[in-house]
Amino acid sequence: MSDNTRIQKLEEQMSLIQKAIEGKEGSGVCIPPPSHLRDESDFNHLILGGWDRDTRRALIEEEVQLFIQNFKLGDITARSYVVGKRAWTAHLVLKPLPDRDARSRFFDMLPFVNKKMQLRNGNALWISPSKPFAVREKGKLLxxxxxxxxxxxxLTSEDETVEIDWNMAVVWIQGGRVMALDAGSLLAESGQRVIAVRFAGQSLRLHGDCHFNLSVLAGKLGGVDMGELEAKLRSS
Structure with a gap:
């Protein structure tokens, strides 16, 4: 592909982004939101990620500015910032729109900017709407x-027998509900043993319980001793 062709394709892509942002071609590129992006998401306040943990703030700020420039987002950006001297995410606050319009703007631009820029560490920069503190802490607890x-x-999270729904806050192993933040979400049958394990620590400002169905878990793992499982689940 010649340099002129590459430049032409880049210009076409930038034009599509601008049209999507302005709502001129929203119906053509908008994609439905994933199940975990509910009404609590703030689509006027975006989180940018892809940096390694403890990356210097100056480097993140530099690459955020490149992101804004490369994709011509300056006209819709109110400000950007990084919390702390070292971090692994950045905040991009867009000029505010009503909730529905902000959501449409985000999903219109998403296919053109998400994971389209390579950071210095080799990772792709991703974007996501911000969530309120309580929702973020719920995710940390889960x-x-x-x-x-x-x-x-x-097991590992890559195991095909393991499933997690972040919105429902439920974990399945081999199709059985084995963990949930809310005990009722386990749908435990009479006689099954359910325990609550308290989680707390510096990374969890919001302390809370996770509930485990030991009966289902032990059965799915081939009859592992429930006492042994409980001891492991209660150990930090």
Whole structure:
């Protein structure tokens, strides 16, 4: 492909982005939101990621500015910022629109900008709408419980028998509900043993419980001793 062709394709892509942002071709490129992006998402406030943990703020700020320039987002950007001297995400605050319009703007531009720019570390820059503090902390709690469950079960998140729904806050192993933030979401039958494990720590400002159905979990793991499983789940 010649340089002129590459430039022409880039210009065409930039034009599509601008039209999507302005709503001129929204119906042509808009994609439906994933199930975990509910009404609590703030589509006027975006999170940018892809950096390694503890990346210097100056480097993140530099690459955020390149992102804004490369995709000509300056006209819709109110400000950008990074929290702390070192971080792994950045914040991009867009000029505010009503909720429905902000959502449409985000999903119109998403196919053109998400994972389309390579960062210095080799990763692709991704974007996501921001979520309120309570929602973020719920996700952290679910992640903490999920990680401990995987260790106790000797599994990984890549295992085909493992499923997690971040919106429902439920984890399945081999089709059985084995963990949930809310005990009722386990749909446990009478006689099944359900335990609550308390999670707390510096990374979790919001302390809380994860619930595990030991009966289902032990059965799905081939009859592992429930006492042994409980001990592993309660160990930090």
């Amino acid at each position: 992640r903490a419980g999920f990680d401990r469950l995987l260790r106790a079960a000797g």
